[in-house]
Amino acid sequence: AQKITQTQPGMFVQEKEAVTLDCTYDTSDPSYGLFWYKQPSSGEMIFLIYQGSYDQQNATEGRYSLNFQKARKSANLVISASQLGDSAMYFCAMRENAGGTSYGKLTFGQGTILTVHP
Amino acid sequence: DTGVSQDPRHKITKRGQNVTFRCDPISEHNRLYWYRQTLGQGPEFLTYFQNEAQLEKSRLLSDRFSAERPKGSFSTLEIQRTEQGDSAMYLCASSSTGFDPIYFGEGSWLTVV
Numbered sequence: 296a297q298k299i300t301q302t303q304p305g306m307f308v309q310e311k312e313a314v315t316l317d318c319t320y321d322t323s324d325p326s327y328g329l330f331w332y333k334q335p336s337s338g339e340m341i342f343l344i345y346q347g348s349y350d351q352q353n354a355t356e357g358r359y360s361l362n363f364q365k366a367r368k369s370a371n372l373v374i375s376a377s378q379l380g381d382s383a384m385y386f387c388a389m390r391e392n393a394g395g396t397s398y399g400k401l402t403f404g405q406g407t408i409l410t411v412h413p
Numbered sequence: 414d415t416g417v418s419q420d421p422r423h424k425i426t427k428r429g430q431n432v433t434f435r436c437d438p439i440s441e442h443n444r445l446y447w448y449r450q451t452l453g454q455g456p457e458f459l460t461y462f463q464n465e466a467q468l469e470k471s472r473l474l475s476d477r478f479s480a481e482r483p484k485g486s487f488s489t490l491e492i493q494r495t496e497q498g499d500s501a502m503y504l505c506a507s508s509s510t511g512f513d514p515i516y517f518g519e520g521s522w523l524t525v526v
Contacts, residue, residue: 339518
């Protein structure tokens with residue numbers, strides 16, 4: 296079974312509007328972390344935001360916020376006031392800490408290509 | 414800026430040749446990861462180092478692949494007898510602990526012709 300599912304292969308948004316990128320996950324581990332990364336065409340994976348499974352509040356970082364719904368196992372990324380430079384591939388990833396043997400490695404989804412129109 | 418750096422950024426090699434990639438993690442990060450990413454896919458975990466110890470290797474890491482981190486600082490990933498299926502981007506990442514964010518480098522693109 297897929298551990299991380301991103302159901303939107305591509306998304307389009309108008310500049311200055313908000314956009315939500317979906318991510319659902321599957322784990323039986325009570326302690327896990329969820330990450331979002333941005334990958335522009337240059338290839339670099341840029342860390343955007345992190346949410347721990349025990350965090351009480353949704354994470355925010357500037358224009359990025361993570362809509363964490365634990366019961367639904369979803370961790371959607373919300374980008375407010377989209378900019379042309381936001382056009383990129385976006386990956387959701389999960390880190391499980393199962394018995395400490397995961398060593399913090401990440402499992403990634405398939406990604407969503409975001410295109411921001413002027 | 415002392416982020417994760419990788420070298421070379423691009424490598425084109427003939428099938429059967431050996432290639433080596435280098436990764437310099439963020440200073441004082443004792444955890445180092447290698448991932449492989451093919452076009453249209455998310456990165457896949459290859460191997461993990463804590464300091465100089467290689468603690469986990471994925472099944473994706475065949476016998477032709479070897480990774481080292483001799484002094485717990487930089488790491489190298491060598492692919493021997495390259496095959497066309499090895500064409501991918503190889504990403505290095507580092508973190509301070511198992512609970513901190515994992516930061517990636519810009520990746521090393523490998524094309525095997």
